[in-house]
Amino acid sequence: MNPEYDLELSGITKRFGATLANDHIHFGVKKGEVHSLIGENGAGKSTLMNILYGLLRPDEGEIRLGGKPLVLRSPKDAIANGIGMVHQHFMLSPSLTVAENIVLGHRPPGQRVLWKPREMERHLEAIRRDFDVDLPLDAPVSSLTVGLMQRIEIVKTLYRGAKILILDEPTAVLTPQESEELFHTVRKLSQAGHTVIFISHKLREVMEISDRITVLRAGRSVDTVNKSDVTPRLLAQMMIGREIRGLEPKDTDRGPVALSVEDLAVPGDRGTLEVRGLSFELRMGEILGVAGVEGNGQTELAEAVIGVRRPAAGRIEMQGEEITRMPVGKRFERGLAHIPQDRVKEGLILDFSLTDNLVLSIRNGPPVSKHGVIDWRAAQTVSRKLIADYQIKASSPEEACKNLSGGNMQKVVVARELSKKPRVIIACQPTRGVDIGASEYIRRMLMEMRDAGNAVLLISADLDEVMELSDRIMVMYGGRKTGELLRAEADEHKLGRMMFGITESEEAEG
Amino acid sequence: MNQKAVRFFRGLARILLILLCAFALNTLVLLASGKSPATIYSALFKGAFGGVYNLARSLRWATPLVFTGLAFAVSSRCGIFNIGAAGQLYLGAFAATAVGLALPGAPRLVVLPLAMLAGMAAGMLWSVLAGSISIRFGASIVVVTLMLNYVATLFTEYLVRYPYYEPGTLGESGSTAYIPEGSRLTVLIGGTNVTTGILIALIAVAVIAFFDAKSVIGYECRVIGANERFAEFSGLRVGGRQMLVYAVSGAIAGLGGAVEILGNYGRFMIDFSPDVGFDGIVVSLLAGGNPALVPLSAFFMGAMTSGSIAIEMFGGVPKAMAKILMGIVIVIITVQKLPQLRARFRAAASGQ
Numbered sequence: 001m002n003p004e005y006d007l008e009l010s011g012i013t014k015r016f017g018a019t020l021a022n023d024h025i026h027f028g029v030k031k032g033e034v035h036s037l038i039g040e041n042g043a044g045k046s047t048l049m050n051i052l053y054g055l056l057r058p059d060e061g062e063i064r065l066g067g068k069p070l071v072l073r074s075p076k077d078a079i080a081n082g083i084g085m086v087h088q089h090f091m092l093s094p095s096l097t098v099a100e101n102i103v104l105g106h107r108p109p110g111q112r113v114l115w116k117p118r119e120m121e122r123h124l125e126a127i128r129r130d131f132d133v134d135l136p137l138d139a140p141v142s143s144l145t146v147g148l149m150q151r152i153e154i155v156k157t158l159y160r161g162a163k164i165l166i167l168d169e170p171t172a173v174l175t176p177q178e179s180e181e182l183f184h185t186v187r188k189l190s191q192a193g194h195t196v197i198f199i200s201h202k203l204r205e206v207m208e209i210s211d212r213i214t215v216l217r218a219g220r221s222v223d224t225v226n227k228s229d230v231t232p233r234l235l236a237q238m239m240i241g242r243e244i245r246g247l248e249p250k251d252t253d254r255g256p257v258a259l260s261v262e263d264l265a266v267p268g269d270r271g272t273l274e275v276r277g278l279s280f281e282l283r284m285g286e287i288l289g290v291a292g293v294e295g296n297g298q299t300e301l302a303e304a305v306i307g308v309r310r311p312a313a314g315r316i317e318m319q320g321e322e323i324t325r326m327p328v329g330k331r332f333e334r335g336l337a338h339i340p341q342d343r344v345k346e347g348l349i350l351d352f353s354l355t356d357n358l359v360l361s362i363r364n365g366p367p368v369s370k371h372g373v374i375d376w377r378a379a380q381t382v383s384r385k386l387i388a389d390y391q392i393k394a395s396s397p398e399e400a401c402k403n404l405s406g407g408n409m410q411k412v413v414v415a416r417e418l419s420k421k422p423r424v425i426i427a428c429q430p431t432r433g434v435d436i437g438a439s440e441y442i443r444r445m446l447m448e449m450r451d452a453g454n455a456v457l458l459i460s461a462d463l464d465e466v467m468e469l470s471d472r473i474m475v476m477y478g479g480r481k482t483g484e485l486l487r488a489e490a491d492e493h494k495l496g497r498m499m500f501g502i503t504e505s506e507e508a509e510g
Numbered sequence: 511m512n513q514k515a516v517r518f519f520r521g522l523a524r525i526l527l528i529l530l531c532a533f534a535l536n537t538l539v540l541l542a543s544g545k546s547p548a549t550i551y552s553a554l555f556k557g558a559f560g561g562v563y564n565l566a567r568s569l570r571w572a573t574p575l576v577f578t579g580l581a582f583a584v585s586s587r588c589g590i591f592n593i594g595a596a597g598q599l600y601l602g603a604f605a606a607t608a609v610g611l612a613l614p615g616a617p618r619l620v621v622l623p624l625a626m627l628a629g630m631a632a633g634m635l636w637s638v639l640a641g642s643i644s645i646r647f648g649a650s651i652v653v654v655t656l657m658l659n660y661v662a663t664l665f666t667e668y669l670v671r672y673p674y675y676e677p678g679t680l681g682e683s684g685s686t687a688y689i690p691e692g693s694r695l696t697v698l699i700g701g702t703n704v705t706t707g708i709l710i711a712l713i714a715v716a717v718i719a720f721f722d723a724k725s726v727i728g729y730e731c732r733v734i735g736a737n738e739r740f741a742e743f744s745g746l747r748v749g750g751r752q753m754l755v756y757a758v759s760g761a762i763a764g765l766g767g768a769v770e771i772l773g774n775y776g777r778f779m780i781d782f783s784p785d786v787g788f789d790g791i792v793v794s795l796l797a798g799g800n801p802a803l804v805p806l807s808a809f810f811m812g813a814m815t816s817g818s819i820a821i822e823m824f825g826g827v828p829k830a831m832a833k834i835l836m837g838i839v840i841v842i843i844t845v846q847k848l849p850q851l852r853a854r855f856r857a858a859a860s861g862q
Contacts, residue, residue, distance in 0.1 A: 308742050329745035338743065346743045349736040360733060360744055363726050372726045 005064075006031035006195060007083075007164060012061035014047050021047040022058070023219040029164070029197060034190050036198045036206040039216030040239055040435030042405045045199050048216070049166050052197075053085045054078040084162025086153040088169050094142035098135050099124065102156045127158050131188045146293075147178035154185065164195040171205055175293050176463060176496040183209050201239075201436065202464070203232040215239055240437050255284030257320070258424045258455030259305065264314030266300040266479075273312060274300040276479040282424070287446065287456040289470030291463060293499050297479035298459045299341065302428050305457070306338045307331050318424055332361070337422030339413055341429040341459070343406075347413040350402035354394055355383040357401050357412055361420040390415040391441065407438030414442055418449060425449055428459045443469055463492060477501040521803050525796055528846075529810060532838040539834060540827075550827050557820020558813035564820070566702035570774065572805075572812025573704075574599070574783065576711040577766025578790025579797065579804045580718055581759045586799045587722060588755040589735035590641075594655030595763040596787020597662030598636045602629035602764025603771045604666045607778040608674075610689030610771070621693040626710075626768045633764015634757045636662060641756030645749050659787070667780045674778075684780035695773040707773035712805065714762055719802040731755060763787070792836055795843045811836070 005028035014022040022044045029035045039045050050056040052063065054072035063070045065081055072078050078085070092101050103120050124137065133151055141149060150170060157165055167186075171179045186196050186209055200206050206213060207227060215222040215238040222238050259282040268274035275297040282288045290298055303309035305316060307328040316324045323331050332338075340346035348357055359368050359379045367378040383397040392411045394404060401409060410430070417425070427446060431439035446469060450456050460466050466473055467490060474484045475498035483498040533551075540547045558568050578595040585592035609625040640658050644651040667684070676687040695705040722728040734741040734748055742748050766786070775782060793811055797803035818832035 306743070307745075327745070327747070328742065329747060332745040340743055345737070346740055349733060349740060351736060352733075356729075356733075360729075363729060369726050373724050374726055374729055376724070 004028070004030055006066060008064045009048070009052065010062050010064070012048065012051060012058045012063075014044075014051060014056060014058050020219050022051070022061075024061070025216070025219075025221045027214055027221055028224070029195055030212075031195055032190055032193045033211040034186060034196045034198055034209055036200060036210035036213045037216065038199075038201055038203070038206055038213060038235065038239060040201065040407075040437065042218075042407070042435060043216040043239070044219040045216055046168070049085065049168060049197070049199060052078070053083060053166060079160050079162070082161055082163035083166070084157025084160060084164070085166040086150065086157060086168065086170060088172060090149050090153055092141045092149055092152060095140060097138050097140055098144070098148075098152055099137040101141055101152055102159050106160050123159065124155070127155055130192060131158065131185060133185050133188075145178075146173045147175070147181065150174070150178075150182070151185070158194075162194075164197065165189065166197045166199070168199045169201075170198070171200065171202060173294070173461075175499050176492055177500065179205065203235050204464070206235070207232055217241055236436065240435075255286075255453060255455075258282050258284045258318065259457065260315075260317045261301075261305070262315045262317075264301070264304060264316065265312040266297070266304045266309060266314075267312050268300055274479050275304065275311075278314075278476075278479065278481055280474055280481065280484070282455050282457050284423070284455050285450060285453050286471040287450050287458050287469050289466035289473040290457065290459040290476055291466045291473055291495055291499060292461070292476035294461045296476045296499075298476055299428070300479075301476070302338070302341070302426050302457075302459055305426055306336060332420075332422075335421075335423035337361075337417040337420060337425045339417055339425070339427040339430045341432070343409055343413050348401050348409055351400055353398045353400055354387065354392070354404075354412060355380050355397045358383040358386050358397075358416050358419075361416050386415045386419055390445075405435070407434040410434045410442060411438055414445060418445060422449075423454050425454060425456045426459070427456060429461060430458070431460075431462070431465060463495060467492070467495075475499055518800070518802060521798050521800050522806070524798060525803065525807055525810070528796060528839060528842050531842050532835055535838050535842075536831070536835050540831075545827055550821055550831070553821045553824040554814075554817040554832075556817075557824075558817030562699065563702060564816065566699050566704045567819075568809065568813040568816040569708060570703040570812070571815040572809045573708045573711050573773070574766050574770050574786045575789055575793050575808035575811050576708075576715060576805055577762055577769065578786050579793030579808050580711075580714060580790075580801055581763040581766070582790050582794040583797060583799050583801050583804055584718060584759045584762065585755055586794060587728075587735050587801075588731040588752060589738060590752060590755060590759075591652050592637065592640070592655055592756065592759055593652060593788070593791060594637055594640050594658055594760070595766075595790050596784075597655070597659035598633035598760045598763035599767035599770075599783065599787055600662050600666045600781075601636050601767070602633040603767030603782070604669060604778050605629050605632035605764070606768030606771050607686055607689060610693045611674075611687060613693070614690050616693070618692055622695065622772065625693070625772055626765055629764045629768025629771075630761040631764070633767065634761040637756045637760020637763070638753065641753055645752060663781060666778065670778060670780050680777070686778045688777045689771075691776075693772070694776060695769065703774055705769075705773035707769035710765070710769055714765065715801060715805055718758075718762070722801050727751070727754070763790075789836070792840060796839060 007029040009025060009027040012022050012025040013020070025044065025048055027048070037045055037048070047056060051058050054075045054077050063072065070081060093104065096104065102124065128135065133155060135148065135151055135155060141152065150173070154165065170182060174182060186198070189196055198206070198209060210227045212224055212226055213230065213235065214224040215235065217239060262279050264275055264278045265273050266275035278301065292298055300309060304311045307326060311324060315322060318331065318334060318336060321334070344350065359382055362368055363374070368374060368382060380397050387394055387397060390411050392415065393408050401412060404412065414430070425446070430442050430446065434442065443465070446456050446458065458466065458469055467487065470487055472484060472486055473490050473495065475482045475495055477499060478501060482501055485494065537547045540550060557564055559565055578599060581595045581598070582592065605628040606625040609628045610621060613621050613624070636658060640651065640654045643649050643654050670684055670686055674686045675681050676685070680687060695707050698704045698706055698708065730746050730751055733744070734746060734751055738748060770783060771778060789811055793804060793808045796807035796810070814832040814835060818829035821827050821831060822829040
């Protein structure tokens with residue numbers, strides 16, 4: 001035990017069946033510091049934090065708070081001991097106001113039954129002042145942006161008396177500006193003596209915000225380092241345990257038009273137009289990145305292009321042929337491929353085997369089928385080859401997809417879509433929730449497809465990804481295009497402003 | 511192939527395990543009501559399997575259950591909870607009767623195929639109607655098929671009472687005239703009710719099992735059944751495949767009705783088989799939705815029906831005990847799904 005540490009986890013081990021999710025993890029946090037916990041998906045970050053928040057109980061090991069052993073049976077115990085967590089998925093009730101959401105389900109100590117709005121308001125006001133977080137307390141949550149919703153979650157944990165805040169991948173859903181604001185709040189918290197545990201795999205952010213960094217790999221704690229002692233490259237190596245290769249985008253000649261979208265208008269699920277008058281061209285041999293905060297029409301655009309959502313107006317052409325109303329299957333036959341944003345709902349059947357999942361796109365015709373009869377032996381051979389080619393980690397082609405990690409699941413989707421030799425690829429959030437190793441691999445595959453003369457439309461909320469891969473970048477806001485830049489001209493701030501709806505011309509004026 | 515065999519035997523073991531549990535629980539029920547399980551079970555088994563006659567009766571009752579079980583399994587494979595087999599069976603039965611009555615004296619080899627085709631067509635039509643309503647208007651298929659069952663039952667009753675009214679006791683008792691002996695299915699085991707209908711049932715199973723396991727269409731249907739949104743995103747013609755499944759499922763149920771009439775009843779009687787349609791659901795659930803396992807689970811259910819007649823005579827227990835046993839089977843199948851549901855609930859709660 002180290003007296004320096006306010007919170008110390010030692011020898012934490014957690015098994016799920018045969019897998020060791022946490023293997024004797026040591027992890028100490030000083031009071032008032034911003035401590036980042038980084039690691040690939042599956043490294044054991046979530047398990048560790050769920051243990052610290054009382055959602056899971058460790059098989060072995062000890063948690064000490066202020067030098068005293070701490071046993072957490074439920075999140076209630078964690079909260080009672082001043083540990084609060086902000087999840088990636090917000091737990092808010094959209095129809096209630098911000099204030100109601102904050103006080104919901106919490107009875108301050110000493111207060112028994114009576115509802116004391118005055119007191120609560122005073123408490124909230126104090127939090128607002130102390131940490132410089134601005135919130136419209138009387139607005140219903142449904143009217144707020146994602147960034148504000150996250151702020152509510154933070155205030156909620158503070159309201160419940162948290163001294164140690166766990167932020168689980170908080171920036172995954174934010175725009176760069178919103179992230180800046182979040183960082184501002186985090187700094188305020190740490191100045192006020194609160195401890196922040198920041199979970200992320202975005203190294204740039206970790207380098208910006210942390211005092212110290214603990215790296216997890218494969219369930220073990222690799223090391224805890226001071227930020228000043230490391231570089232992002234070194235951290236990445238610690239995370240994946242080997243050198244990573246940088247991806248160098250290659251300039252290729254732009255070919256003929258692969259996909260052309262003209263004045264496209266697409267309704268969303270609620271009937272309102274989510275894409276409004278959008279026009280753009282994607283050429284063979286290029287990657288066109290579509291940046292934007294999620295929910296600005298990107299999903300509807302992708303669904304209209306692949307054909308599962310009917311546009312209200314406009315025209316879509318693929319390689320010179322109109323496909324606006326063509327059935328999905330026909331578009332795929334003509335060389336379209338789609339990596340969906342939600343691999344679980346739209347990209348895979350979890351209960352089915354890898355073979356069942358892999359051969360779907362090539363089910364018609366040899367070698368998989370002949371005269372409508374499937375040769376499962378041949379299908380298995382094909383799937384075995386894809387598993388090897390795409391380095392999918394699975395015990396056999398007959399293994400059910402649900403047993404794979406997120407990164408390997410995504411590789412199954414990518415393998416299926418790219419193995420049918422497409423010409424135009426619509427990739428939606430292709431590396432979301434995927435570990436660095438697999439992300440790097442998937443990005444390289446997309447670039448290889450581009451280098452082979454195919455076209456890629458890359459829709460991603462991850463600005464780093466868009467800037468790393470794209471030849472051109474288009475920004476969407478409110479269903480419209482707010483700008484289009486060559487990669488060389490693009491920088492985070494320009495893109496960030498466009499993502500907030502400030503167009504290029506306004507940019508020039510301002 | 512090896513994997514498929516493993517899956518088949520795992521399904522087989524599952525059926526046996528469920529039955530074992532069901533019998534164990536049922537034993538408790540019997541003990542609680544002060545009956546001797548030994549006496550009752552021995553009567554049940556003797557009634558189901560003791561001797562050619564009893565065994566034949568089990569096979570006879572298993573036959574229609576193979577059809578309705580298969581009809582349900584086909585739909586459920588594609589994610590459709592089609593409980594319209596009861597109505598489709600009646601319409602198929604009536605269509606076959608009508609053909610049999612319309613062609614007296616025609617050679618067996620002409621009448622039988624025609625009557626069976628008519629039965630299939632009638633069942634198919636009814637099922638496709640339900641499917642169109644569901645797909646076109648987004649109506650719940652459970653409600654649509656359930657309601658259409660009443661329509662079918664009452665419609666056949668109307669046909670028996672009016673256009674096909676047979677003066678005399680036959681008509682008064684709610685039955686059409688008999689179709690000629692020469693237009694019926696051949697008896698397979700002399701002195702019993704086992705006819706070539708059972709072979710037709712097994713052929714139907716073989717065809718469906720082949721399509722399910724080996725064809726592109728069957729593969730597509732399984733994909734649609736497992737994740738419809740994914741199927742749509744993968745370019746499958748979801749609506750088209752679902753209509754095909756409705757058609758096939760209805761045709762099988764209709765064929766089942768035709769075989770009942772042509773093999774056993776020889777005439778259409780009002781509401782002649784109120785349970786077979788719904789027992790088919792249990793048959794399919796017990797078989798885990800696997801068409802290849804439907805005959806086995808249908809045979810068990812047929813044996814219970816057959817054996818329950820014996821326990822009422824010799825065991826002093828109402829034949830409803832067989833129903834209790836089926837009820838327990840359903841409860842066990844439901845309980846089996848609980849861990850899955852719990853896992854899903856947990857996942858939702860933890861926000862994953």
